[in-house]
Amino acid sequence: MRFKKIGVIGGGTMGRSIAEMLSQKGLEVYLVEKSEEQLEHAFQMLEISLDKQIEKWAITTAEKKLILSRIHKISDKSMLKDVDMVIEAVTEDMDIKKEVFIELDRVTKPDVILASNTSALSLTEIASVVKDPGRVIGLHFIHPVSRIDLVEIVRGLRTSEETYEQAKYFVESVIQKKGIMVFESPGFVTTRLICILINEALHTLQEGVASAEDIDSAMRIGYDFRYGPLEMCDRFGLDSVLAAMERMFREYGDLKFRPSVLLKKMVRAGRLGVKTGEGFFKYDRDGDRIS
Amino acid sequence: MTKILVINAGSSSLKYQLYDMKDESVLAKGRVERIGMDASIIVHQPKGREDLHAVEEILDHTTAVRIVLQKLTDPVHGVIGSINEINAVGHRIVHGGEKLTKSMLINDEVKQEIRRLFDLAPLHNPAHLMGIMAMEANLPDVPQAVVFDTAFHSTMPPMCYLYPIPKVLYRKHMVRRYGFHGTSHQYVSEQAAKFLNKPLESLKIITCHIGNGASVTAIKDGKSFDTSMGMTPLEGLMMGTRSGDLDPAIVPYAMAKEELTINEVNSMLNKHSGLMAISGLSSDMREITEAMDTDPNAKLAFDMFEYRLRKYIGSYAAALNGVDVIVFTAGIGENSVVLRKQVCENLTYLGVKLDEERNAVRSSEVRRISADDSRVEVLVIPTNEELMIARDTYRLLREKEAQGQ
Numbered sequence: 001m002r003f004k005k006i007g008v009i010g011g012g013t014m015g016r017s018i019a020e021m022l023s024q025k026g027l028e029v030y031l032v033e034k035s036e037e038q039l040e041h042a043f044q045m046l047e048i049s050l051d052k053q054i055e056k057w058a059i060t061t062a063e064k065k066l067i068l069s070r071i072h073k074i075s076d077k078s079m080l081k082d083v084d085m086v087i088e089a090v091t092e093d094m095d096i097k098k099e100v101f102i103e104l105d106r107v108t109k110p111d112v113i114l115a116s117n118t119s120a121l122s123l124t125e126i127a128s129v130v131k132d133p134g135r136v137i138g139l140h141f142i143h144p145v146s147r148i149d150l151v152e153i154v155r156g157l158r159t160s161e162e163t164y165e166q167a168k169y170f171v172e173s174v175i176q177k178k179g180i181m182v183f184e185s186p187g188f189v190t191t192r193l194i195c196i197l198i199n200e201a202l203h204t205l206q207e208g209v210a211s212a213e214d215i216d217s218a219m220r221i222g223y224d225f226r227y228g229p230l231e232m233c234d235r236f237g238l239d240s241v242l243a244a245m246e247r248m249f250r251e252y253g254d255l256k257f258r259p260s261v262l263l264k265k266m267v268r269a270g271r272l273g274v275k276t277g278e279g280f281f282k283y284d285r286d287g288d289r290i291s
Numbered sequence: 292m293t294k295i296l297v298i299n300a301g302s303s304s305l306k307y308q309l310y311d312m313k314d315e316s317v318l319a320k321g322r323v324e325r326i327g328m329d330a331s332i333i334v335h336q337p338k339g340r341e342d343l344h345a346v347e348e349i350l351d352h353t354t355a356v357r358i359v360l361q362k363l364t365d366p367v368h369g370v371i372g373s374i375n376e377i378n379a380v381g382h383r384i385v386h387g388g389e390k391l392t393k394s395m396l397i398n399d400e401v402k403q404e405i406r407r408l409f410d411l412a413p414l415h416n417p418a419h420l421m422g423i424m425a426m427e428a429n430l431p432d433v434p435q436a437v438v439f440d441t442a443f444h445s446t447m448p449p450m451c452y453l454y455p456i457p458k459v460l461y462r463k464h465m466v467r468r469y470g471f472h473g474t475s476h477q478y479v480s481e482q483a484a485k486f487l488n489k490p491l492e493s494l495k496i497i498t499c500h501i502g503n504g505a506s507v508t509a510i511k512d513g514k515s516f517d518t519s520m521g522m523t524p525l526e527g528l529m530m531g532t533r534s535g536d537l538d539p540a541i542v543p544y545a546m547a548k549e550e551l552t553i554n555e556v557n558s559m560l561n562k563h564s565g566l567m568a569i570s571g572l573s574s575d576m577r578e579i580t581e582a583m584d585t586d587p588n589a590k591l592a593f594d595m596f597e598y599r600l601r602k603y604i605g606s607y608a609a610a611l612n613g614v615d616v617i618v619f620t621a622g623i624g625e626n627s628v629v630l631r632k633q634v635c636e637n638l639t640y641l642g643v644k645l646d647e648e649r650n651a652v653r654s655s656e657v658r659r660i661s662a663d664d665s666r667v668e669v670l671v672i673p674t675n676e677e678l679m680i681a682r683d684t685y686r687l688l689r690e691k692e693a694q695g696q
Binding site for chain 1: 303327328329350532549551552554555556558559562563
């Protein structure tokens with residue numbers, strides 16, 4: 001098994017973060033976006049993210065150059081014919097993902113693993129558009145990918161044993177993260193548990209039990225969370241949390257997944273969290289909390 | 292039976308030197324860089340002939356070794372007729388832990404122990420093991436030896452190698468001081484005794500290996516008694532990008548205040564500290580020295596570097612109850628006239644008297660820089676870790692052959 005060249009589809013938050021981590025581990029990354037402009041934008045954002053890492057002393061300026069030099073900008077997927085694996089991280093939309101996988105199936109070598117970073121969509125359904133669904137698997141990374149050493153390795157109904165073993169080897173030996181095996185199920189483990197917690201925090205806030213600040217302090221200080229559930233929601237994006245909750249509510253049909261009214265209201269008001277500068281708390285352009 | 296190949300394998304690089312031990316001459320040396328990438332760089336320097344530079348795709352260490360052997364036997368650039376002429380291979384290994392305390396021939400147990408020490412030397416030992424495997428694959432019948440950076444310091448007494456923290460950490464996780472650059476400290480101390488024409492055992496020596504990484508060793512009876520690097524090469528002197536000694540409470544404090552992860556704080560202390568952090572200019576002593584007349588930060592960086600080195604020399608004079616010889620070696624130690632000057636000028640209380648003219652001479656020979664009436668001999672000795680590795684390997688080879696007969 002050789003993993004040297006990895007294709008990453010999508011230069012959004014997750015795609016960039018995955019590309020950055022892979023390159024940091026010494027792998028050659030082929031980052032795919034639809035247009036030159038989107039690629040340029042993704043690269044600018046990558047630079048900003050690496051600069052923030054330099055500020056935190058995580059890397060040096062020389063290492064930043066090296067990391068960027070290993071990420072190749074690709075706007076034509078046919079250039080993925082030599083990659084050893086592909087990780088897809090486009091918008092969480094089944095139709096878009098299917099289109100991407102149809103194309104990946106055509107351009108990549110037939111024995112290459114096609115992984116999706118989906119956090120809640122059905123892998124079995126994504127795999128259905130590929131000739132050999134055995135080579136499709138889920139690799140769900142958590143943002144920021146460089147800092148969080150956990151990957152959910154998600155087996156769809158038809159994921160082959162060999163694909164799973166190779167993906168596990170990739171996660172644990174090549175990029176050296178903890179891989180947990182998850183059988184396909186809406187929200188897997190991480191999204192399912194954390195969204196329920198966030199949703200419950202929203203109910204708690206809505207019922208006037210405690211202030212947003214105090215709810216977060218309770219969990220941060222009381223249970224050693226890095227961020228409280230409301231700040232976490234701001235960081236994920238309120239719209240993303242709402243989408244995940246609605247999907248799980250639909251799939252499971254269980255009331256415990258019903259998104260809180262407050263969440264819906266805030267999304268409608270465009271207060272989406274860090275990306276709009278305001279959610280339950282306020283943030284500056286770098287994503288640092290102001291209040 | 293005198294040709295020894297010395298290998299220093301890094302995670303993406305491989306350095307080599309081929310020795311003829313008849314006269315300890317280097318037949319060829321070179322390096323392979325960027326292993327694992329499309330365009331690896333090979334630099335091969337045969338003695339007395341033109342260097343060879345090449346770019347090839349070298350995806351792993353086994354291929355790198357194969358290419359090195361090709362270059363050594365190349366009809367045009369080579370120095371030997373066939374790979375059968377290589378009688379033994381010596382590997383540099385950074386960490387030998389508590390069990391691997393002297394140079395030895397490789398067997399399965401040794402390899403297993405090197406692997407067990409991955410946690411203590413995560414950047415080095417895995418790469419060294421790759422180098423060993425790659426050699427075994429290419430030269431299966433040639434004896435291979437390993438020479439450890441930590442071995443020379445294995446003579447430190449518990450008083451020097453333990454940290455005053457709960458002993459369970461030592462028992463469970465091997466937390467203790469090991470020291471590094473041992474091969475260099477040993478080599479220059481032996482050279483010093485030879486130069487002074489005195490038995491090594493009779494001298495109290497303080498060796499200062501000052502390069503990109505830097506450490507000081509107190510040598511008594513020819514053995515390492517104490518050394519400034521500890522469990523990792525971060526302890527001790529201020530270095531190019533490493534902090535050296537600091538209050539350990541700074542680590543959790545900085546982590547809390549700046550919300551740093553373990554990786555980040557490690558990287559801060561190893562890559563963003565030292566000369567680089569204080570000067571804000573460079574981690575390279577040459578640049579610091581050039582700038583220090585005009586740049587106060589460069590001056591401060593230099594002064595701190597020198598002061599921290601001098602304090603160690605003073606404390607090791609106390610550890611040895613006196614000092615007969617101070618040796619400077621490695622990149623900065625061999626070349627920085629101004630650093631040696633400032634150190635020595637402030638050690639007069641020990642009986643050090645510098646000869647400024649001698650100190651200003653640039654040479655690649657062993658030389659004395661103290662005045663004739665100095666009570667302490669101060670020497671500059673170019674280090675040669677590769678030669679030490681070749682010598683140990685050659686000795687082990689002959690012992691093996693003697694046993695076989």
